[in-house]
Amino acid sequence: MNRIKKHPVLEIKERKEIKFYFDGQEIKAFEGEMLSSALFAAGIKIFSYHKKDSAPQGIFCANGQCAQCSVIADGKVVKACVTAVKENMKVQTLRGAAPVSCDKSDKKLSFSKIEEIDTDVLILGAGPSGLACAFEIGKFNLDTIIVDDKDKPGGKLVLQTHKFFGSVEDCYAGSRGIDIADKLADDVKKYPSVKMWNNSVCAGVFSDKKIGVVKDGVYYLIKPKVFVVAAGAREKTLMFPGNTLPGVYGAGAFQTLVNRDLIKACEKIFIIGGGNVGLIAGYHAVQAGIKVVGLVEAAAYCGGYKVHEDKLRRLGVPIFTSHTVVEAQGKNCLESVTIAKVDENFKPIKGTEKKFKADTLLVAVGLNPVNEFYTHALESGINAFICGDAQEIAEASAAMFSGKIAAHKVLKSLGFITSEVPNFWYEKLEILKSRPGKTYSLEELKQEYQGKVYPVFHCRQEIPCNPCVTVCPKKSIKLSGETIMSLPKFSGECIGCFKCLVICPGLAVTIVDKRKDEKNPIVYLPYENDPALAEKGKTAEIVDDYGEDLYKAEIVSVLDMKAENMRIIGVKIPAELAEKAASLRILSHEEGEKWRGDISKLDDCVIVCRCERVTLGEIRKKIKEGVRDLNQLKALTRAGMGACGSKTCNSLLLSVMKSEGIDTKEITDLTKRPLFMETEFAVFAGVSSKKEDKTSFSGF
Ligand code: SF4
Ligand code: SF4
Ligand code: FES
Incomplete structure (x- = not known):
C-alpha cells in the first residue's frame, strides 16, 4: 500500500480500516477517506476510459471542481475525490459514456418538501477568508451559516505543512497552515450563532434571491440577508501533448493526496510552475520522501517567494527557469517528461530538449478565482460580498485579512456598525497581497558581525x-x-x-x-x-x-x-x-536524456477541453472559420460542454482565441448558468435517503 508511514511534520494517526471492491478486487481503505485517495493508496491511477477515444483518465484537481476522477460507485457515477469510501462499496472503472443510473427495484421513493431557511448571513467557503469573516460576524451574534464542500474547515490551509508568512499580529505568521486552520476554526466555534455546514455544496444562486445548497444528499434553499462568497480558487491547467495522461495533475491534488490523506502518491515527480504553489508542492514532496526530479518555469525567474525557491534548490532540486514542458509521455500513465528551453516569446528552442523519467507531473501554473456565485448573486440583486482568493488570488495571510474587511462591510450593510472600513486596513491588505519585491545580492547585504x-x-x-x-x-x-x-x-x-x-x-x-x-x-x-x-x-x-x-x-x-x-x-x-x-x-541531481521528437509538430493534438477531449486543432479550425463566441464553439465542438461545466477549460479556450490573434473585444465568453456543481436531479424533487435535523449541522 502506498501510505506515508512517517512524516517529519504530520502526525500519523490510527484510523479504522474498512474494505471495498474495485472492479471486483478487494481493497483496504480507511473509514471516511475519499475514494480517489484509497485507490491511489492501492496503486490505482486510472479511474475511467473516455467515451470519445477510450483514453485513460486519472485525477486532475482532487477538489471536486473537474470531473476527471469519475468512477461508478454502487451503481452511480461519482467523483472519486469527493466521495467517501463505504464498507463493501462496489466501485468500477467508468468505461465510455456514463450509464444512466436506473433503480429497477420497486421500492417507493419518499419525497419531502424542500426546506427553506432564512438566515442573516450565508458564507460560501470555510477557507481562511470565510472563517476570518465568520469570526468577526460571530461577535455580533448574527445567524450565520458557512457552507463548505469538505469534511473539515480550513480550505487549502489543511493541505499546508509549511509555516506561513505575513505578520504575527494579523495572520498567524510563523505558524503552519494546518495549525492556522485549526486556530481559525476554534475561533469561530466560540460563537454558537455560526453554524458550519460541511460536506455541502452550493448548487446555484437564483433570481428569487435564494441559494440552493445540497448537504448530505438533501437540498435546501437558503435566503440570506447577506451572502459572502469566500469560495477560493480552482487550479488552472495547461496545454501540452500528454497533458491528460493519468499521472499529470494539479499541485493542489498532490497536496490533498500527500498532506491531507497521507498517500505516497508517486515515486518521482516533475513540476511545472515556479510560483509559490509549485515551489511549496515540491517542498511537500521532499518531506513525504518523494523524489523531485526538477521544476520548470517558463519565465526567466520563479514568480514565487525566493525563500520557497531557495529551500527547494538547496535541498537539491534542479530548477529550470526559461524552460517549459514540451511533452508528457507514457502508454497508459505518465512515464517521462520532456522539457526544453524557451525563447523570448516562450517558444521551445529545438535541440535543447531533455527527457526525465517521472511517474507524476504536477501542473502549478496558477489559480482562477471561483467567483461565479458572486457574479450571479449581484445579477440576482442579492446583497453580496466577496473575499479571499475568490476576489483576488493572493497568499492565505491576505485572504484572512480580506475576510475581516468583508465582515466589516457585512456588518455595516446590516446596520450593526456605522463606520467605513478603516483605510489602514486596506493598506495592510495591499502589503499582504504584495508580489515579491526587489531581490538583493549577497554583496549588497554584506554585514560585519560582532559577538560570538x-x-x-x-x-x-x-x-x-x-x-x-x-x-x-x-x-x-x-x-x-x-x-x-x-x-x-x-x-x-x-x-x-x-x-x-x-x-x-x-x-x-x-x-x-x-x-x-x-x-x-x-x-x-x-x-x-x-x-x-x-x-x-x-x-x-x-x-x-x-x-x-x-x-x-x-x-x-x-x-x-x-x-x-x-x-x-x-x-x-x-x-x-x-x-x-x-x-x-539531501537529494542528488538526475541528468536528463536527449530527446529526438519534433516539437514543431505536436501542437494540434493537444487536448484543450479534457471532459470532452476536444483538441487544439479542432478549436483552431473553428476559429479560422470565423467562430468568436465560445457558446457557438461549444455547440460545434462540445468544448466546454463536459461534466465540469467548463470550469477547467474556459480560461484555456479564451487563451487559444487570444493566441490565434483574436481581439478580446470580439470574443464572447461562455454563458454561466446554475447549476454550478453537478447535482443529482432527484434532490430537487426532495428525494433523499437521509435527512438530518439542521440543529446537528455543526461541522467543527
Ligand atoms: S522569511 Fe525573512 S522576514 Fe520572514 S521570518 Fe524569515 S528571515 Fe524574517
Ligand atoms: S536572541 Fe539571537 S537567536 Fe534569539 S531571536 Fe534574537 S537574534 Fe535570534
Ligand atoms: S474541461 Fe470540462 S467542459 Fe471542458
Whole structure:
C-alpha cells in the first residue's frame, strides 16, 4: 500500500480500516477517506476510459471542481475525490459514456418538501477568508451559516505543512497552515450563532434571491440577508501533448493526496510552475520522501517567494527557469517528461530538449478565482460580498485579512456598525497581497558581525513577512524599512535562543555560534525533513545560498524541537565559511536524456477541453472559420460542454482565441448558468435517503 508511514511534520494517526471492491478486487481503505485517495493508496491511477477515444483518465484537481476522477460507485457515477469510501462499496472503472443510473427495484421513493431557511448571513467557503469573516460576524451574534464542500474547515490551509508568512499580529505568521486552520476554526466555534455546514455544496444562486445548497444528499434553499462568497480558487491547467495522461495533475491534488490523506502518491515527480504553489508542492514532496526530479518555469525567474525557491534548490532540486514542458509521455500513465528551453516569446528552442523519467507531473501554473456565485448573486440583486482568493488570488495571510474587511462591510450593510472600513486596513491588505519585491545580492547585504553568537539572514527578497522581528527577546532584529516588506537586519545582542531560526517560514535564518571554537564555529541550520538523513555523527553536504556545494561537515548536534515539528542541525564549519552555510542538501541531481521528437509538430493534438477531449486543432479550425463566441464553439465542438461545466477549460479556450490573434473585444465568453456543481436531479424533487435535523449541522 502506498501510505506515508512517517512524516517529519504530520502526525500519523490510527484510523479504522474498512474494505471495498474495485472492479471486483478487494481493497483496504480507511473509514471516511475519499475514494480517489484509497485507490491511489492501492496503486490505482486510472479511474475511467473516455467515451470519445477510450483514453485513460486519472485525477486532475482532487477538489471536486473537474470531473476527471469519475468512477461508478454502487451503481452511480461519482467523483472519486469527493466521495467517501463505504464498507463493501462496489466501485468500477467508468468505461465510455456514463450509464444512466436506473433503480429497477420497486421500492417507493419518499419525497419531502424542500426546506427553506432564512438566515442573516450565508458564507460560501470555510477557507481562511470565510472563517476570518465568520469570526468577526460571530461577535455580533448574527445567524450565520458557512457552507463548505469538505469534511473539515480550513480550505487549502489543511493541505499546508509549511509555516506561513505575513505578520504575527494579523495572520498567524510563523505558524503552519494546518495549525492556522485549526486556530481559525476554534475561533469561530466560540460563537454558537455560526453554524458550519460541511460536506455541502452550493448548487446555484437564483433570481428569487435564494441559494440552493445540497448537504448530505438533501437540498435546501437558503435566503440570506447577506451572502459572502469566500469560495477560493480552482487550479488552472495547461496545454501540452500528454497533458491528460493519468499521472499529470494539479499541485493542489498532490497536496490533498500527500498532506491531507497521507498517500505516497508517486515515486518521482516533475513540476511545472515556479510560483509559490509549485515551489511549496515540491517542498511537500521532499518531506513525504518523494523524489523531485526538477521544476520548470517558463519565465526567466520563479514568480514565487525566493525563500520557497531557495529551500527547494538547496535541498537539491534542479530548477529550470526559461524552460517549459514540451511533452508528457507514457502508454497508459505518465512515464517521462520532456522539457526544453524557451525563447523570448516562450517558444521551445529545438535541440535543447531533455527527457526525465517521472511517474507524476504536477501542473502549478496558477489559480482562477471561483467567483461565479458572486457574479450571479449581484445579477440576482442579492446583497453580496466577496473575499479571499475568490476576489483576488493572493497568499492565505491576505485572504484572512480580506475576510475581516468583508465582515466589516457585512456588518455595516446590516446596520450593526456605522463606520467605513478603516483605510489602514486596506493598506495592510495591499502589503499582504504584495508580489515579491526587489531581490538583493549577497554583496549588497554584506554585514560585519560582532559577538560570538549571531543570526545570519538568508532572506534576500522583499516579501510581506516579519515573525523573526517579533520573536527576538532582545529586540535585536529590525526591519530595514517602514513596512513588513523590508528585509530583516540584526544588530545588538544575541543570546542564541534560536527563536528567529525556528519561527522563520522561509527556513532562512541560521545561527553561527563561536562561543566554544572561534575558528571552527557551530552553524545551526533549520531542518524539516527525514530525520534519518540528518543524524548526529553523519557527514552532511552543506550548501550556500545558491544551493552550491560549500563544505562536507560533521553533524555535531541535533535538537529535536518537538513542539515545532522541526529539528535544528548543528554542523562544524571553518569560520570563513560559516556565514555562507545555508542548508543541508539531501537529494542528488538526475541528468536528463536527449530527446529526438519534433516539437514543431505536436501542437494540434493537444487536448484543450479534457471532459470532452476536444483538441487544439479542432478549436483552431473553428476559429479560422470565423467562430468568436465560445457558446457557438461549444455547440460545434462540445468544448466546454463536459461534466465540469467548463470550469477547467474556459480560461484555456479564451487563451487559444487570444493566441490565434483574436481581439478580446470580439470574443464572447461562455454563458454561466446554475447549476454550478453537478447535482443529482432527484434532490430537487426532495428525494433523499437521509435527512438530518439542521440543529446537528455543526461541522467543527
Ligand atoms: S537567536 Fe534569539 S536572541 Fe539571537 S537574534 Fe535570534 S531571536 Fe534574537
Ligand atoms: S528571515 Fe524574517 S522576514 Fe525573512 S522569511 Fe524569515 S521570518 Fe520572514
Ligand atoms: S474541461 Fe470540462 S467542459 Fe471542458
